[in-house]
Amino acid sequence: xxLLLVGVNHRxxxxxxxxxxxxxxxxxxDITKSLHAQPGVDGASVVSTCNRVEAIVSASTEDVIRLLVxxxxxxxxxxxxxxxKHVYILRHGDVVKHLFRVASGLDSMIVGExxxxxxxxxxxxASQELGTLDPLLQQLFEQTMRVAKRVRTDTGIGEHAVSxxxxxxxxAKKIFGNLRGLTVLLLGAGEMAELxxxxxxxxxxxxxFVANRSHERAVELAGRFRGEAIHFAAxxxxxxxxxxxxxxTAAPHHVITAEHVDRAFDLRKxxxxxxxxxxxxxxxxxxxxxxxxxxxxNVDDLQHVVDANRGQRQQRADAAEDxxxxxxxxxRKRLVAQDAVPTILELQQRLEAIRSAELEACLRKLGPxxxxxRAAIEMLSTRMINKILxxxxxxxxxxxxxxxxxxxxxxxxxxxxxxx
Amino acid sequence: xxxxxxxxxxxxxxxxAGGTLLALLSLWSRERRLQTGGLWLMIAGFVSHTIWIxxxxxxxxxxxITNLPEASSFVAWTVFAVEIGLFIRYRVHxxxxxxxxxxxxxxxxxxxxxxxxxxxxxxxxxxxxIGHLLFSTLGVAALMIGIAFTVLAYLQDRAxxxxxxxxxxxxxxxxxxxxxxxxxxxxxxxxxxxxxxIAGVLWSYRTTAGLMDLRVKSIGxxxxxxxxxxxxxxxxxxxxxxxxxxxxxxxxxVAALVAMLGISHV
Numbered sequence: 001x002x003l004l005l006v007g008v009n010h011r012x013x014x015x016x017x018x019x020x021x022x023x024x025x026x027x028x029x030d031i032t033k034s035l036h037a038q039p040g041v042d043g044a045s046v047v048s049t050c051n052r053v054e055a056i057v058s059a060s061t062e063d064v065i066r067l068l069v070x071x072x073x074x075x076x077x078x079x080x081x082x083x084x085k086h087v088y089i090l091r092h093g094d095v096v097k098h099l100f101r102v103a104s105g106l107d108s109m110i111v112g113e114x115x116x117x118x119x120x121x122x123x124x125x126a127s128q129e130l131g132t133l134d135p136l137l138q139q140l141f142e143q144t145m146r147v148a149k150r151v152r153t154d155t156g157i158g159e160h161a162v163s164x165x166x167x168x169x170x171x172a173k174k175i176f177g178n179l180r181g182l183t184v185l186l187l188g189a190g191e192m193a194e195l196x197x198x199x200x201x202x203x204x205x206x207x208x209f210v211a212n213r214s215h216e217r218a219v220e221l222a223g224r225f226r227g228e229a230i231h232f233a234a235x236x237x238x239x240x241x242x243x244x245x246x247x248x249t250a251a252p253h254h255v256i257t258a259e260h261v262d263r264a265f266d267l268r269k270x271x272x273x274x275x276x277x278x279x280x281x282x283x284x285x286x287x288x289x290x291x292x293x294x295x296x297x298n299v300d301d302l303q304h305v306v307d308a309n310r311g312q313r314q315q316r317a318d319a320a321e322d323x324x325x326x327x328x329x330x331x332r333k334r335l336v337a338q339d340a341v342p343t344i345l346e347l348q349q350r351l352e353a354i355r356s357a358e359l360e361a362c363l364r365k366l367g368p369x370x371x372x373x374r375a376a377i378e379m380l381s382t383r384m385i386n387k388i389l390x391x392x393x394x395x396x397x398x399x400x401x402x403x404x405x406x407x408x409x410x411x412x413x414x415x416x417x418x419x420x
Numbered sequence: 421x422x423x424x425x426x427x428x429x430x431x432x433x434x435x436x437a438g439g440t441l442l443a444l445l446s447l448w449s450r451e452r453r454l455q456t457g458g459l460w461l462m463i464a465g466f467v468s469h470t471i472w473i474x475x476x477x478x479x480x481x482x483x484x485i486t487n488l489p490e491a492s493s494f495v496a497w498t499v500f501a502v503e504i505g506l507f508i509r510y511r512v513h514x515x516x517x518x519x520x521x522x523x524x525x526x527x528x529x530x531x532x533x534x535x536x537x538x539x540x541x542x543x544x545x546x547x548x549x550i551g552h553l554l555f556s557t558l559g560v561a562a563l564m565i566g567i568a569f570t571v572l573a574y575l576q577d578r579a580x581x582x583x584x585x586x587x588x589x590x591x592x593x594x595x596x597x598x599x600x601x602x603x604x605x606x607x608x609x610x611x612x613x614x615x616x617x618i619a620g621v622l623w624s625y626r627t628t629a630g631l632m633d634l635r636v637k638s639i640g641x642x643x644x645x646x647x648x649x650x651x652x653x654x655x656x657x658x659x660x661x662x663x664x665x666x667x668x669x670x671x672x673x674v675a676a677l678v679a680m681l682g683i684s685h686v
Contacts, residue, residue, distance in 0.1 A: 156452055159590065174580060177594035270658030272595060292661050295580050304583070 001042070001136055002061065005090040005098060006068040007054030010109050013086035020076040023048035028126050031075070036132035038071055040064040043134030045127035045141065047102065049119045051109055054102075056095065058136045065089055096140060097328045103148035104320055105157060111317050112157035117148050139335075147327045154323060157316040160309035165196040167305045168276050168297070169203065172244055175274050175295055179203040185242040186210045186227075187235055187256075188249030189217050192278045192299070196246050201225045209242065211235040213249070239264035245275045247283040258287040261294050268293075276302070333398070336406065340396035343410050346419050347392065351385045392417070426531075428472035429493075433527050435465030440520040447517055447587055455513055455591075462520060466500050469527070473497055485553040489530040491680055496526035498561035506565075506601060514591035518568040529681075548623045555616030556641070560676045562609020563648055567669045569602035570651065577661050599655070606652045617645055640679030647672035
């Protein structure tokens with residue numbers, strides 16, 4: 001049985017190719033079924049994200065590869081020859097390694113990004129529900145999920161934010177723990193502030209107030225975050241009740257001063273206040289940072305956090321690669337050993353039959369002997385058989401990754417020992 | 421103390437030492453596996469520690485808090501039990517850098533101070549006395565937890581203010597959690613410790629006709645109580661972030677340790 005993978009990703013294909021091949025969530029079931037229906041395919045699954053589309057199959061021969069490329073090309077409305085320069089084709093152990101790396105976020109555009117784990121899990125769940133997984137693919141996906149989880153927990157690869165909005169969310173978590181129930185004040189409607197607010201509101205913050213010079217724009221933005229638009233002049237009065245302030249206005253001066261924050265703290269009962277200033281020139285007076293309980297980060301501060309995190313994430317990625325390699329080797333050995341089980345059992349039964357028959361013949365010739373003598377002869381014959389079998393069994397268990405090579409070894413051993 | 425009786429104690433000490441070492445190494449290597457390994461060693465040590473405390477209870481017929489080694493061991497046991505509870509609730513890794521060495525230090529005192537197991541003088545056996553021992557010990561354990569989380573809150577506050585995440589950054593929980601745990605430990609521990617002290621004064625009055633003497637342990641206990649109160653007040657007033665709180669914490673820790681080192685009730 002061969003494991004095969006044909007796919008395109010952000011490194012091998014431009015976005016024009018990837019978008020033609022991409023699979024919507026609603027299409028996943030039909031496309032997986034269509035892949036499974038291809039001749040020669042025993043098990044099938046499709047992994048699709050914005051950066052990759054991969055067809056993973058188990059098949060009795062590698063002849064299906066051309067078929068898979070054609071199937072993929074057909075989906076993208078192109079020819080197999082045109083698509084060929086963008087696709088990668090992986091076999092056996094390389095498929096295992098690739099899938100482990102993909103699910104762990106090691107093959108992603110942003111190394112360690114967490115979404116990919118969920119996307120591979122979705123592909124696994126969809127294929128499982130459709131019944132398109134054979135035992136080999138079932139084992140592969142189960143192990144992939146385990147490895148990805150281990151990589152995340154053991155190396156902490158996804159823990160460091162590598163974008164400014166995400167870094168702001170991480171810092172907010174360092175201050176408040178859970179963001180649920182917090183109130184956010186969005187001052188201005190800059191692109192980065194919008195993104196940051198989007199990240200924050202996805203963490204179940206209780207309320208988002210939006211203040212902008214153009215009230216219409218504030219209303220529009222508030223609608224997106226299920227928040228409330230307030231007049232720009234009223235923003236200061238909200239400092240006392242908000243936990244996070246994101247400032248990104250075009251104002252050339254400080255919109256929030258130390259006096260504003262000082263006054264707010266008189267009413268805040270010592271609750272912390274996180275201020276994110278994403279504007280240049282700065283909208284929040286740097287003197288605010290000196291107030292106890294106020295944590296002020298400007299765009300450079302956040303960028304420094306991101307830069308430091310990138311370095312750390314790379315270190316974690318190196319450790320994750322080692323872990324993946326160890327897991328690939330363990331999985332390969334397990335598969336090979338499983339594959340060899342029927343031959344090993346037959347081999348043992350065959351030699352045991354020979355041993356029993358020869359032992360009986362020998363005992364008949366010897367005539368009456370004591371129980372101890374019989375036990376000694378039996379032990380001798382059993383030990384001899386075990387020693388003879390030791391190396392053939394070891395070879396079968398540790399055979400190569402290549403199915404053809406394994407099959408050849410199995411055939412040779414079966415021939416030598418006269419197995420059918 | 422024979423080796424047989426104390427086998428569980430020495431096993432606990434060895435496991436705590438191993439756990440502390442792994443936890444401290446994880447501070448440098450930032451390896452999560454080391455932290456996890458350290459935690460499991462500490463839990464194994466805690467089991468052995470519990471067995472030892474149980475055996476002392478059975479042997480002497482009273483709670484194991486009547487002399488320095490017993491009290492020190494009981495405080496260590498309580499502190500670690502609370503730490504485990506907090507770890508389960510908040511996944512606080514950083515507390516291990518303070519709590520594990522503290523537990524190790526306290527149990528080392530137990531192992532080094534060779535005092536024989538002695539049955540308590542029947543005259544001393546009273547509810548007031550047992551209450552004094554139990555409440556004071558639990559109060560000290562709560563104070564230790566409160567101090568550990570005060571230090572964490574301070575470190576987190578500085579790191580966020582100065583925008584320089586240090587080695588502890590990823591192990592320290594959020595500022596809110598540090599503050600909440602610390603405040604709760606102090607708010608719960610302070611009345612318990614106060615009851616313990618009042619019970620001690622009452623018992624002293626009953627047995628010696630004096631409210632209290634001026635031995636080091638008594639002075640240490642009162643100083644710890646005052647600093648405990650100041651620390652709690654700083655949380656209520658919201659002034660816990662300053663360096664002053666850190667100094668008060670250090671003072672309270674030393675005073676509580678001094679009070680404990682003077683324990684001898686048998």
